[in-house]
Amino acid sequence: MSTLSLNIVTPNGSVYDRDDVELAVMQTTAGEIGVMFGHIPTVAALKTGYVKVNFDGGSEFIAVSEGFVEIRQHKLSIIVQTAEAAKDIDVDRAQTAKTKAEEHLNSEQNSGDLHRAERALERANNRLYVATLK
Numbered sequence: 001m002s003t004l005s006l007n008i009v010t011p012n013g014s015v016y017d018r019d020d021v022e023l024a025v026m027q028t029t030a031g032e033i034g035v036m037f038g039h040i041p042t043v044a045a046l047k048t049g050y051v052k053v054n055f056d057g058g059s060e061f062i063a064v065s066e067g068f069v070e071i072r073q074h075k076l077s078i079i080v081q082t083a084e085a086a087k088d089i090d091v092d093r094a095q096t097a098k099t100k101a102e103e104h105l106n107s108e109q110n111s112g113d114l115h116r117a118e119r120a121l122e123r124a125n126n127r128l129y130v131a132t133l134k
């Protein structure tokens with residue numbers, strides 16, 4: 001079976017790289033897509049969610065926040081603000097971030113930046129969910 005290479009890049013640099021990907025599933029703003037070798041080249045916006053990577057002998061979930069994917073016939077480039085493999089997610093930290101974002105959203109004197117708190121809550125909920133995926 002022909003495989004794909006997958007690179008996930010954040011502002012901190014490359015955080016994930018492998019060249020034996022059989023199938024990668026991710027959530028674009030237009031819905032979930034699965035990408036295999038030979039996919040039609042395209043670019044899509046990604047929502048905060050996960051990338052499921054299937055390779056010979058296993059699979060892995062990676063939590064990602066908003067960004068883009070560029071699909072080429074044998075290469076997948078994912079450019080996102082943050083990415084963490086499920087096994088590397090610090091659940092206590094995500095829980096703290098969730099509580100903080102909820103407090104901010106529920107506060108009567110919040111400073112007005114609700115959109116930012118909503119996105120922080122979305123990231124925290126996503127990390128808590130992806131940490132449960134195997």
Ligand code: ATP
Nearest residue numbers: 082083084088089090091093094097120123124127
């Ligand atoms: P926090 O308030 O805990 O920093 P956040 O959502 O504001 O949460 P981000 O700005 O999305 O954090 O991420 C900053 C950096 O910390 C990124 O490199 C990201 O991968 C990492 N990171 C954030 N939360 C976690 C977590 N729960 N587990 C592992 N890495 C995390």
